[in-house]
Structures are given as structure tokens and as C-alpha cells.
Amino acid sequence: MEPKKQSFFKKYKKEIVIVIIAIFVFGSLFYFLFLRNKTNSSQNMQDLSGKPAFNFKNLLSFFTGDNKGDDTDGNNLDENIAHDYYFEGLIKIWDKPVAGYNFYDKLFTYKYIDIDGIEQDATSTKTILQFVDSETGFVYEKDLLAPTSSPYQVTITPFPNTVKAYFMNEKGGYKNRVFFQYLNADNTIKTVSATIPTYYGSTANLMNSSTLPDNIKNITTSQNNTRLAYIVQKNKKTGGKDDTYTDWYLLEDVNDSYGRRVYSSDLSSWKLILSNIGDLFAQTTDTAYENNTLYKVNIHKNILGDLSQLYGDHNGMFFLIENNNLLTSIFTGSGIKLYKNTTFNSTPFTDNDLVSLNFTTLANKCVQNNASNGQLLICSVPKEIINYDTGLPDAWYQGMTTWEDNFYVMSSDYPNGKLLFDIKKDGQVEDIIDAKNLNINSYKSHLGFINKNDGSLWTLNIDNILYSGGD
Structure with a gap:
């Protein structure tokens, strides 16, 4: 055998x-x-087709089960890592009108296996986008590290037909308060503030609701949303006749219920500008048909503040101010012009201190942010600006003209400015985008904006374009 x-x-x-x-x-x-x-150092590796790039570390983690997120956070770290390598580009976050939005930094914990095979706890932060749906007034949020995820509803307290919404973050960057503005039946402007609950997987009511004075005509926040200022229009009798005046309030902390009164004026057309470091500025108007003047609001401890004139004698001006960088658009005889003052120090300046930019748009359609290698400026620039005869920015405010934009950038790497993102070519979207309310998150990885044409909310991953060699 x-x-x-x-x-x-x-x-x-x-x-x-x-x-x-x-x-x-x-x-x-x-x-x-x-x-x-x-x-480890290349957190922005991406496959430009829109898929996560292959990574040996991810493959190893898949088989070993390492780097799993803390269940209490509601997110798996493996997903977060994968999304770090995801090139999402331009995304429409919400296709219905939004009243306002905010970036905030959320602290989360996770577990991982170190090189010795020992499980460790660690903490990190990630940027969350939150916004208010205009129709319902509900607050929604979206994790920017999960670009393919849908926004989730956070609150169930309704504020129907919210016209505008503003947010205040804590100094450390975490979310805190939301301010709703809507018209009452008698056309009174109502403003309500409330604390946003932490999301634990289900919706909840807003907390600590309070009503601010009626007829708040102007609200502004610092770019990081840690400070807020507003103007209340009030009535008075002058010589037996009804008249109006304005009181100005400043909230320097999320614990301020109503803020403190810092100035009072007989004019009602003021617009406020608030910087991240707490400097408050005011311009008399921003219409193309009146002369405009910029002032610094000098705030005093126990008495009302006063104004110092900084610049003026032009029509149609609008200002963005952040530290020593000032941006302004001015309506001239040959149309709108965009200028920058990079030596601004809250003291008076002249036309000679302004440098013309190589692209034309309204300052309202720009955002500037301090970056580690200098100032970062991003603007939404119309392909063509028309209707000069109606005056700008009025024609744009009133919807008499609308534009189709692309995004341009100025920084230390691009001191003369360059095209950052061609919406039709690079974004491959059919929407005609006329961007407003631009903002950049604290990590300078995402640009947010609202499309003025339909009120929809969008984000653009600028980190992949600016710092990873994308075009």
C-alpha cells in the first residue's frame, strides 16, 4: 500500500x-x-477623483482594529482619519436658505494603540459647521472632517422665518449662543438670544432664552464670533416732535446677556465693524449716494465712549478690519474699486495709504484672516460687474444686479493675487454663485459662504488647494 x-x-x-x-x-x-x-505629517494626501487616498497606516489599522474612536463622541476615529485624506472640494451643505452660520472648534477624545501595543487616551479638536435654517429656525451642524456626511439637526425650538442669525463662541472656540432676528406681525424687528445645547445624538430645546431690545438695526460679530456688537434704534421727543436716536452695545463675553452701552448717536444709518482683538469701528453709511466716514470707537470703563475719525470723503465704502489690515471697496466714477491698507494701526490715514488690488469686488464679498505666514485674503470676485449707473453696493444689496463669481486669494505666497478656484471648471457645479458672508475656520482649512441667489450654504476646502499643491 x-x-x-x-x-x-x-x-x-x-x-x-x-x-x-x-x-x-x-x-x-x-x-x-x-x-x-x-x-503622519501628510494629513492632506488625496486622490483628486474624490476618493480617500491609499495609505499603509489605514490598511494596517483596518486589520488590527487600532485607532478606534471613543463611542461617547459619536464618531469613529477611523472615519475621521479617512476623511482627513478626502478631497471634497466645493460642497453645497444646505440647499435651502440659511439665516447665518458659524465655525466652532469641538474637543473630542479617542483611543489608540501606541507603538508598544498599549491602549492610550488622547484628545484633539475638529471644526464643526453650524447654521440656522431660515424657514424653521432650527440649528443644524456638520462635521467638516466628514465631508460626505449630511448635516444633523441639533435643536427643536422653532423660530419660523428667521431673517438673520448670529453666533457667539467661547474664547476657546467652542460654541455657545445663537441670536435670531425676525419680523413681528407689526413689522417690529425682534431679536432673541439662546444657548445652543450640546448634541448627544438627538435634538433638544434651546436653553436660557432671552429677548433683546426691539428694533436692533445692525449686528456685527468678530470674525471668530467671540464678540458681538449691536445698534438699537430708539424714539425720543425733540421740540415736541418724534425723533430717533441709537444706542450701541458691546458683548465681549458669552456670559454678557445684553452687553454694555458704549455709545449713543442721533444718526441711525451706522454700520459697525468688530475685530477679533476687540477693536470696535463704525462707518456712517455704506450707500453709493452719500459720503461715508470711518471712525474708531474709543471705549471707556465707566462712561460712554467717543469717536475718532480715521478716513472719509468717499461714497459707497465698506470696510473689513482685522488687526493691522484694512480692506475697503469704494464706489468711484469708473465703478467699484477694492483697496488694502496693510499698515493700518487705528489712526487716521489717507488715500496714499491705500493700495489698489488686482481684482475688483465688494469688500462685503471678502474675508481676511491671520495666517502663520502672513495675512490671508480670499474674495469672491464677479466675472463681470455691470449696472454701475445704479450705484454699488446699493444695486447688489437690493437685488438689482447679481453676479457669477470665482474665488481669488492674496497671501505672502501670492502677493499680487491669483485665481484660487474656478467654480464652474474646478467645482463642476451648475449653480450660479454670488457669494456673501464669507468666513474661514480657525484651522484655515475651509472657506464658508452663502449664495446670495438662493440663500444656500457652501464650503470650499482651501487647505487642499493652498497647501497641498491643488489648483
Whole structure:
């Protein structure tokens, strides 16, 4: 009787096991020597097709089960890592009108396995986008590290037909308050403030609701939404006749219910500008048909403040001010012009201190942000500006003209400005975008904006374009 033949695996079992172990050992050694630092430092690797890029670390984590998120956070860290490598580009977040939006930084915890195989706890932050749906007044949020996810509803307290919404964050960047503005039945402007609940997987009511004075005509926030200022129009009798005046209030902390009164004026057309460092400025108007003047509001501790004139004698001006950088658009005889003052220090300046930019748009359609390598300026620039005869920015405010935009950038890398993103070509969207309410999150990775044409909310991943070699 012939002996039974051994299978190939049984015959060479020992050799096969040795080969498998050797491959794993040498593969791991190669990874830690050559790939580990590269994959850890390159948080923006992407496949431009829109899919997560292949990554050895992700493959290893898939088989070992490492880097799993803390269940209490409601997010899996594996998903967060994958989304770090996801090139999302231009995304329409909400296709219905939004009243306002905000970026805030959320602290989360997760567990991971270190190099010695020991489970460790760690904390990090991520940017959350939150916004108010105009029709319902509900607050929604979206994790920017999960670009393919849908926004989730946070609140169930309704504020129907909210016209505008503003947010206040804590100094550390976490969310706190929301301000709703809507018209009452008698056309009185109502403003309500409330605390936004933390989201634990289900909707909840707003908390600590309070009603601010009626007829708040102007509200402004610092770009990081840690401060808020507003103007209340009030009535008085002057010589037996009804007259109006304005009181100005400043909230420097989320714990301020109504803020403190810092100025009073007989004029009602004021517009306020508030910087991240707490400087408050005011311009008399922004219409193309009246002369405009810019002032610094000098705030005093126990008495009302006073004004220092900084610049004026032009029509149709609008200002953005952040630290020592001032941006203004001015309506001239040849149309709208955009200028920058990079030596601004809250003291008077002249036309000679202004430098014309290489692209034309309204300052209202721009955002500037301090970056580690200098000032970052992004503007939504119309392909063509028309209707000069009606005056700007009035024609744009009133909807008499609308534009189709692309995004331009100025920074230390692009001091003369350059096209950042061609919406039709790069974004591959059919929407005609006329952007307003531009803002940048604290990590300078995402640009947010509202499309003035339909009120929809959008984000653009600028991190992939500016810092990862994208076009």
C-alpha cells in the first residue's frame, strides 16, 4: 500500500510560516523607517477623483482594529482619519436658505494603540459647521472632517422665518449662543438670544432664552464670533416732535446677556465693524449716494465712549478690519474699486495709504484672516460687474444686479493675487454663485459662504488647494 502523500502546505508548513513572519517583520520595519513620518505629517494626501487616498497606516489599522474612536463622541476615529485624506472640494451643505452660520472648534477624545501595543487616551479638536435654517429656525451642524456626511439637526425650538442669525463662541472656540432676528406681525424687528445645547445624538430645546431690545438695526460679530456688537434704534421727543436716536452695545463675553452701552448717536444709518482683538469701528453709511466716514470707537470703563475719525470723503465704502489690515471697496466714477491698507494701526490715514488690488469686488464679498505666514485674503470676485449707473453696493444689496463669481486669494505666497478656484471648471457645479458672508475656520482649512441667489450654504476646502499643491 502506497504511503499517503502530504499536502504542499503540510509538507512545507514550517517554511511557509517563517516566510509569512519575515514578510510581516520586514514590512513593518520598512513602514516605521520610511513611511510612518510621511503619512503622519501628510494629513492632506488625496486622490483628486474624490476618493480617500491609499495609505499603509489605514490598511494596517483596518486589520488590527487600532485607532478606534471613543463611542461617547459619536464618531469613529477611523472615519475621521479617512476623511482627513478626502478631497471634497466645493460642497453645497444646505440647499435651502440659511439665516447665518458659524465655525466652532469641538474637543473630542479617542483611543489608540501606541507603538508598544498599549491602549492610550488622547484628545484633539475638529471644526464643526453650524447654521440656522431660515424657514424653521432650527440649528443644524456638520462635521467638516466628514465631508460626505449630511448635516444633523441639533435643536427643536422653532423660530419660523428667521431673517438673520448670529453666533457667539467661547474664547476657546467652542460654541455657545445663537441670536435670531425676525419680523413681528407689526413689522417690529425682534431679536432673541439662546444657548445652543450640546448634541448627544438627538435634538433638544434651546436653553436660557432671552429677548433683546426691539428694533436692533445692525449686528456685527468678530470674525471668530467671540464678540458681538449691536445698534438699537430708539424714539425720543425733540421740540415736541418724534425723533430717533441709537444706542450701541458691546458683548465681549458669552456670559454678557445684553452687553454694555458704549455709545449713543442721533444718526441711525451706522454700520459697525468688530475685530477679533476687540477693536470696535463704525462707518456712517455704506450707500453709493452719500459720503461715508470711518471712525474708531474709543471705549471707556465707566462712561460712554467717543469717536475718532480715521478716513472719509468717499461714497459707497465698506470696510473689513482685522488687526493691522484694512480692506475697503469704494464706489468711484469708473465703478467699484477694492483697496488694502496693510499698515493700518487705528489712526487716521489717507488715500496714499491705500493700495489698489488686482481684482475688483465688494469688500462685503471678502474675508481676511491671520495666517502663520502672513495675512490671508480670499474674495469672491464677479466675472463681470455691470449696472454701475445704479450705484454699488446699493444695486447688489437690493437685488438689482447679481453676479457669477470665482474665488481669488492674496497671501505672502501670492502677493499680487491669483485665481484660487474656478467654480464652474474646478467645482463642476451648475449653480450660479454670488457669494456673501464669507468666513474661514480657525484651522484655515475651509472657506464658508452663502449664495446670495438662493440663500444656500457652501464650503470650499482651501487647505487642499493652498497647501497641498491643488489648483
